[in-house]
Amino acid sequence: MTETNSNVQPLNDRSAEELAAFLTEQRAAYEALKGKDLTLDLTRGKPAPAQLDLSDALLDLPTGAKDEAGVDTRNYGGLEGIREIREMFAELLWVEPEQVVAGGNSSLVMMREVLVDLWLKGAVDGVRPWSAEEKVTFICPVPGYDRHFTLLDWFGIDTVTVAMNEDGPDMDAVETLVADDPSIKGIWIVPTYANPSGSIVTQEVAARLTAMPTAAPDFKIFWDNAYAFHHLTEEEAKSADILTLAAASGNPHRPIMFASTSKITYAGAGVAFLAGSVETVKWYVSHLGKGAIGPDKLNQLRHAQFFGSPQGVRDHMVKHREIIAPKFAEVERVLDQRLGGLDVATWTRPTGGYFVSLDVLDGTASRVVQLAKEAGIALTPAGASFPGGKDPRDRNIRLAPTFPELPAVSEAMDAVATCVLLAAAESLASR
Numbered sequence: 001m002t003e004t005n006s007n008v009q010p011l012n013d014r015s016a017e018e019l020a021a022f023l024t025e026q027r028a029a030y031e032a033l034k035g036k037d038l039t040l041d042l043t044r045g046k047p048a049p050a051q052l053d054l055s056d057a058l059l060d061l062p063t064g065a066k067d068e069a070g071v072d073t074r075n076y077g078g079l080e081g082i083r084e085i086r087e088m089f090a091e092l093l094w095v096e097p098e099q100v101v102a103g104g105n106s107s108l109v110m111m112r113e114v115l116v117d118l119w120l121k122g123a124v125d126g127v128r129p130w131s132a133e134e135k136v137t138f139i140c141p142v143p144g145y146d147r148h149f150t151l152l153d154w155f156g157i158d159t160v161t162v163a164m165n166e167d168g169p170d171m172d173a174v175e176t177l178v179a180d181d182p183s184i185k186g187i188w189i190v191p192t193y194a195n196p197s198g199s200i201v202t203q204e205v206a207a208r209l210t211a212m213p214t215a216a217p218d219f220k221i222f223w224d225n226a227y228a229f230h231h232l233t234e235e236e237a238k239s240a241d242i243l244t245l246a247a248a249s250g251n252p253h254r255p256i257m258f259a260s261t262s263k264i265t266y267a268g269a270g271v272a273f274l275a276g277s278v279e280t281v282k283w284y285v286s287h288l289g290k291g292a293i294g295p296d297k298l299n300q301l302r303h304a305q306f307f308g309s310p311q312g313v314r315d316h317m318v319k320h321r322e323i324i325a326p327k328f329a330e331v332e333r334v335l336d337q338r339l340g341g342l343d344v345a346t347w348t349r350p351t352g353g354y355f356v357s358l359d360v361l362d363g364t365a366s367r368v369v370q371l372a373k374e375a376g377i378a379l380t381p382a383g384a385s386f387p388g389g390k391d392p393r394d395r396n397i398r399l400a401p402t403f404p405e406l407p408a409v410s411e412a413m414d415a416v417a418t419c420v421l422l423a424a425a426e427s428l429a430s431r
Contacts, residue, residue, distance in 0.1 A: 008341030023425040038376035040412040045354035045400040055265040061302035073297035084304040091310045107260040107272040117287040125253045126218030139187040141169040143385030145195040148188045159387040168205035178214040186220040192239040193227040196357040196398040198350025206240035211249035221255040227353040229317045232325045252277040327401040338417035344424035356399040364423040371419040
């Protein structure tokens with residue numbers, strides 16, 4: 001939420017003459033912006049080089065090739081991953097080691113594999129493969145993660161949206177949708193510091209998700225815990241204990257959790273994790289074994305040695321926070337200073353994760369992105385946080401401030417604010 005600046009008059013309260021004068025000012029400011037010949041990028045939530053440098057000790061690991069069980073990690077086998085990395089992240093994710101699979105570097109690949117297995121073979125608690133259904137639909141809380149939507153589109157899976165609130169998805173809407181429609185087979189959830197809003201799913205909302213009656217017996221919660229440890233403040237949010245809640249509600253196979261170290265160590269050379277009921281893990285590994293003999297256990301071993309313990313992961317993330325928290329603070333400062341009180345935009349103030357969600361005046365997000373592009377600032381396309389890239393209100397823009405250096409974040413956000421003001425002035429003046 002934004003804070004109101006009582007010393008600023010909202011644009012919509014200004015007279016036609018005042019709006020015209022404001023529009024002239026913003027056009028001049030925008031022309032000056034274009035004259036700077038900027039090349040700035042706020043499109044993807046990538047770790048900055050300084051964050052990647054934090055993990056360079058990995059380059060000298062592992063020391064030795066055998067894990068704690070004496071298994072030679074250079075050889076084939078061990079589809080479920082080495083024991084020590086599974087134990088480490090089981091504690092961090094609030095599950096048992098038997099409920100965790102450690103894989104390659106990408107949790108998105110694991111998500112795709114699970115969808116393929118559901119599509120071709122059906123779920124642990126299902127009656128037939130999803131491909132045999134007349135129609136398959138997923139609920140997508142919005143704004144949400146574009147790569148989730150891309151996966152669904154690739155499969156030809158239909159989508160229906162619900163609002164993503166501060167405590168999680170709109171559960172009244174979710175419960176209504178799943179109660180009577182057997183084609184609704186799943187929901188995407190980023191539970192902790194959601195992409196892009198920074199929302200945190202509460203234990204109460206998670207309990208409703210796991211206990212709600214569903215027309216589809218094999219309904220799945222794709223619980224993408226991508227940012228579970230990515231705190232921006234000393235007060236660290238805890239992810240809801242989804243697997244325990246599911247077991248207690250009598251639906252132990254409903255949630256499938258995903259996580260990775262992609263934004264903890266090396267984005268392209270981390271370790272991904274899948275967690276679920278013991279039966280879900282066996283189901284996943286059995287299908288995985290048809291196309292794999294084992295993951296990169298050497299990489300898992302070097303990660304286990306690098307962290308040393310679950311607390312080692314937590315301590316490592318404090319170093320990340322020290323690098324990126326000032327960037328998020330700068331985003332807030334510029335937006336407060338440039339847009340506060342004008343009633344032309346609202347924005348989130350996340351306490352973790354990688355994004356800020358900016359809502360501009362309805363119908364102007366595409367214009368803001370276009371103006372930014374012409375001024376040398378790359379933004380995520382308007383609507384990217386909605387299935388099909390179509391925001392019905394054309395207002396949401398995802399901001400990703402982690403990768404640029406702090407001075408570039410300041411410059412980029414000042415430019416974004418100029419584009420927001422010009423687009424708003426154009427829209428209001430034309431009414």
